[in-house]
Amino acid sequence: MYELALEKFSGxxxxxxxxxxxxxxxxxxISLSEVADQYIAYLKALEESSKEELASFLVIAxxxxxxxxxxxxxxxxxxxxxEVDIKExxxxxxxxxxxxxxxxxxxxxxxxxxxxxxREAYAGMSYFFSPPEKISAENLKKAxxxxxxxxxxxxxxxxxxxxxxxxxxxxxxxxxxxIEHSFSHVFSxxxxxxxxxxxxxxxxxxxxxELIKQGFLIFEQKRLFDNIEIKKYE
Amino acid sequence: MNNLEKNIEALLFVxxxxxxxxxxxxxxxxxxxxxxxxxxxxKDHLEKDHHLAILRDGDRVSLVTxxxxxxxxxxxxxxxxxGELTKSGLETLAVxxxxxxxxxxxxxxxxxxxxxxxxxNLLIRGLIERVRDPKDQRSYVYRISADFLxxxxxTSISDLPDYGSFAQKLEDFVSSxxxxxxx
Amino acid sequence: MNNLEKNIEALLFVxxxxxxxxxxxxxxxxxxxxxxxxxxxxKDHLEKDHHLAILRDGDRVSLVTxxxxxxxxxxxxxxxxxGELTKSGLETLAVxxxxxxxxxxxxxxxxxxxxxxxxxNLLIRGLIERVRDPKDQRSYVYRISADFLxxxxxTSISDLPDYGSFAQKLEDFVSSxxxxxxx
Numbered sequence: 001m002y003e004l005a006l007e008k009f010s011g012x013x014x015x016x017x018x019x020x021x022x023x024x025x026x027x028x029x030i031s032l033s034e035v036a037d038q039y040i041a042y043l044k045a046l047e048e049s050s051k052e053e054l055a056s057f058l059v060i061a062x063x064x065x066x067x068x069x070x071x072x073x074x075x076x077x078x079x080x081x082x083e084v085d086i087k088e089x090x091x092x093x094x095x096x097x098x099x100x101x102x103x104x105x106x107x108x109x110x111x112x113x114x115x116x117x118x119r120e121a122y123a124g125m126s127y128f129f130s131p132p133e134k135i136s137a138e139n140l141k142k143a144x145x146x147x148x149x150x151x152x153x154x155x156x157x158x159x160x161x162x163x164x165x166x167x168x169x170x171x172x173x174x175x176x177x178x179i180e181h182s183f184s185h186v187f188s189x190x191x192x193x194x195x196x197x198x199x200x201x202x203x204x205x206x207x208x209x210e211l212i213k214q215g216f217l218i219f220e221q222k223r224l225f226d227n228i229e230i231k232k233y234e
Numbered sequence: 235m236n237n238l239e240k241n242i243e244a245l246l247f248v249x250x251x252x253x254x255x256x257x258x259x260x261x262x263x264x265x266x267x268x269x270x271x272x273x274x275x276x277k278d279h280l281e282k283d284h285h286l287a288i289l290r291d292g293d294r295v296s297l298v299t300x301x302x303x304x305x306x307x308x309x310x311x312x313x314x315x316x317g318e319l320t321k322s323g324l325e326t327l328a329v330x331x332x333x334x335x336x337x338x339x340x341x342x343x344x345x346x347x348x349x350x351x352x353x354x355n356l357l358i359r360g361l362i363e364r365v366r367d368p369k370d371q372r373s374y375v376y377r378i379s380a381d382f383l384x385x386x387x388x389t390s391i392s393d394l395p396d397y398g399s400f401a402q403k404l405e406d407f408v409s410s411x412x413x414x415x416x417x
Numbered sequence: 418m419n420n421l422e423k424n425i426e427a428l429l430f431v432x433x434x435x436x437x438x439x440x441x442x443x444x445x446x447x448x449x450x451x452x453x454x455x456x457x458x459x460k461d462h463l464e465k466d467h468h469l470a471i472l473r474d475g476d477r478v479s480l481v482t483x484x485x486x487x488x489x490x491x492x493x494x495x496x497x498x499x500g501e502l503t504k505s506g507l508e509t510l511a512v513x514x515x516x517x518x519x520x521x522x523x524x525x526x527x528x529x530x531x532x533x534x535x536x537x538n539l540l541i542r543g544l545i546e547r548v549r550d551p552k553d554q555r556s557y558v559y560r561i562s563a564d565f566l567x568x569x570x571x572t573s574i575s576d577l578p579d580y581g582s583f584a585q586k587l588e589d590f591v592s593s594x595x596x597x598x599x600x
Contacts, residue, residue, distance in 0.1 A: 011528055011529040060529070092526070098586070098587055099508060099515070102511040102515060102578070103508040107504075109571075110568060113487060113570075114569075117247075118433055118496065121432060121433030122358050122432075123433065128315070130359050131385045132318045135319065137388060140327065143327070145400075146325065148400065152346070235466055241485075241489045243468065247482060248482060248493055249495075261489070285423040285426065299427040307428070343541065347543075347546075351434050
């Protein structure tokens, strides 16, 4: 379980980068699959956070689940779009790392306090009454309406992020289905398992256990030798 | 110029209104005579190579533009302080009109940008004035000047169109400030 | 220095916040190239003989104290750099400094979080500026301000660490194939 407090992280990329770096890993698909469990476990601690905050973490969690599932179950076919998502997450994390390092450097430079100072504008200039000719009370009213119109609302929630978070649930359901499908031909017992497929069976079974351990899936065997049923954890 | 002379100049540059010799001596840990000598060197250098000068007023010295630059400076002032206000100038003025007397931090908060430069401009043009905050003598508040009010042809600020409702909306926004997350 | 150079300095001295090259050209009836040349001469002179410097922010130039004078003048300057910057604040500034002018959506994408409150905070502190996107007049882009450079103690954005080779470095960073062995 990840013990650090949320306040330490400025966002999901920050959290993910921290996990990868803590293991002294470089950023790639393998390292991301290694920290996926940890990341997803951490999300559970975030349930109390604001909807938007949670949403941005969930979007990345969905890609991590894909990575994890594939690492455990190589037979799982990913769509082209999902492949792009995985590559994109890697690139984003690398870019984020780059800027984070720069920001630490900037912070260091700021701490040196070698600030440069300007001269106060118009210092020493005496004031003289010179109103703009066209100004009127009506202009002022128009200007203040403009100001009021663009005042930020405290609870502005960007809708696209929330939408993406909603679709995450669908994605999880869909992924589960594909995993079940992928298992069904392996474990159905209808086909004889060839030697070269045995490795796949073992890997798949490990994957199944891993996913159950993570709480993604539960399985049920009503009687000894009955079919094993895989269910989504409710 | 030596290091001390350069630093005295930099100090006068940022201080705006200038400083007393004794204050400068104290800052650099020198006696007044040494500071006077440095200022003499600075003065000579400025005369030779710059259109800046040392202005002496009793014990006080300040850095100013010299007479040779006066035409340039006047030209600049004419450009800067005549003609219509920019959109952001007008907005700043409107916030002060409808919400004044108001602190600079509140103006910045409402407009969502730093207003210090704009305030200087409006002050020099005599459209607003800066007074001590009656609630906190250490800070300042801004309000519309009497000259400008007269220019608008109204006798009281509350005669501005829809004054009551706009002032209230601004007040509501400013009082929500404490709930905002700080970065 | 010649007359033009001295007058440009006097103008920057008075304006405080600095001016665009084109504005200075207009005031002196010269073309931008001539003004750029004069500013180069002024810059060299200040570096050699003063603790003052020319700060360059896009097409704007201003007169500031140099880093050598920071400790001396800090206490007496009218402007102050209030408060520490948080990690998120520095992160946002880094993205804007190296990738700006940049849209909010792009900043959000790079940081992985919604940056609107942070941007507002940095705008109010005067460390960044918001301007209309030249490619799309309906939207805005963010860029760093002269005050940000002053805060860091540099006179040009090109003095930022690795700024010159930045684009190449970022590309190397991102496109390095994900085949590396784990460390």
